[in-house]
Amino acid sequence: MRWTNRPEGSNWGEFGADDQIGRLNLLTPQKVLDGIAEVRDGRSFCLSLPLDYPGGNVLNRLRRPPRHFAAERGEQANFNYPLGKDVPGATDLVSDDAVLLYTQYSTQWDALAHVGSHFDADGDGVAEGVYYNGYRAGEHVEGAALHHGHDAVEGVRAHALGIENMARTGVQGRAVMVDLERHLGRGRTLVGRDTLLDIMAADGVTVEPGDMLVLYTGFAGEVLAMGGEPDAERLHEACAALDGRDEGLHDWIRSSGISVIAADNYAVEHYPARTGEVPCAGLPLHELCLFKLGIHLGELWYLDELAASLREAGRSRFLLTAPPLRLPGSVGSPVTPVATI
Numbered sequence: 001m002r003w004t005n006r007p008e009g010s011n012w013g014e015f016g017a018d019d020q021i022g023r024l025n026l027l028t029p030q031k032v033l034d035g036i037a038e039v040r041d042g043r044s045f046c047l048s049l050p051l052d053y054p055g056g057n058v059l060n061r062l063r064r065p066p067r068h069f070a071a072e073r074g075e076q077a078n079f080n081y082p083l084g085k086d087v088p089g090a091t092d093l094v095s096d097d098a099v100l101l102y103t104q105y106s107t108q109w110d111a112l113a114h115v116g117s118h119f120d121a122d123g124d125g126v127a128e129g130v131y132y133n134g135y136r137a138g139e140h141v142e143g144a145a146l147h148h149g150h151d152a153v154e155g156v157r158a159h160a161l162g163i164e165n166m167a168r169t170g171v172q173g174r175a176v177m178v179d180l181e182r183h184l185g186r187g188r189t190l191v192g193r194d195t196l197l198d199i200m201a202a203d204g205v206t207v208e209p210g211d212m213l214v215l216y217t218g219f220a221g222e223v224l225a226m227g228g229e230p231d232a233e234r235l236h237e238a239c240a241a242l243d244g245r246d247e248g249l250h251d252w253i254r255s256s257g258i259s260v261i262a263a264d265n266y267a268v269e270h271y272p273a274r275t276g277e278v279p280c281a282g283l284p285l286h287e288l289c290l291f292k293l294g295i296h297l298g299e300l301w302y303l304d305e306l307a308a309s310l311r312e313a314g315r316s317r318f319l320l321t322a323p324p325l326r327l328p329g330s331v332g333s334p335v336t337p338v339a340t341i
Ligand code: UVW
Pocket: 104, 110, 114, 266, 267, 271, 283, 286, 297, 299
């Protein structure tokens, strides 16, 4: 055991001492069958923004848009390369590229190694950096900054809780959309348990253990409409976000058995991070989900067209297929989720 003291309200150890996928354990083969049973006419929806959106780095100054390079072929770019130069008589033209991609710039999954906490997991009275299930900062999750192009990339690794653990499950099953935008419009509203449950009741939406919860707020649609030049001030006040400080919401997430949460807004909960009078999590829902319960968070998913179709059909459930990249050691991943209805 990596811990003797587990955080209050956490589920550490309940899926095994070495578990690295958390609530994805509840996304069982039966949940895949349940998802398939929701497919009626076979229409599929791409739930990703173009990965160069939002645009710039004004929403989060630390994350930058993708940069593309041609792969090298000796001294030259391996682009539009006539294969006949190497293989006499070959008529092929070949192009290869490389990309410098901030894994959480656009439509993405957070790995469980993305956010941990300072917590006294071994009960010696000293808080240390810890992640879900007691994995340690430094020992299991370590990083080196990208200062010099490609050179430092090998230093950035999560030896536990990396996104490849999520990828291995396939991330497929029944998802349930809660259409917050329909009820709350596109101004910033913090959604606690009562509002969430009222909206679900009004729309006849129910969730069962293992379901993937998908929240539609309209945020990514606003981002897309800004054409790659996001207005950060407007977006920080736009659309619904979960109220990470609502303890009732924490209880509901804990007891609902939902396997993951994805939303089309920036951080599922209110972002930028906030703190109160006493030291506390700046992103309390990240702390609850990633650190305490092992619930992966999907962010900046593009949901407008799916939401419109589900609304029109009076439905909320669909088949969701959303594996991240199987990129060992990464603390997040771009994703191209596909919904089928
Ligand atoms: C942070 O901003 C810390 O993370 P996320 O992408 O999960 O919102």
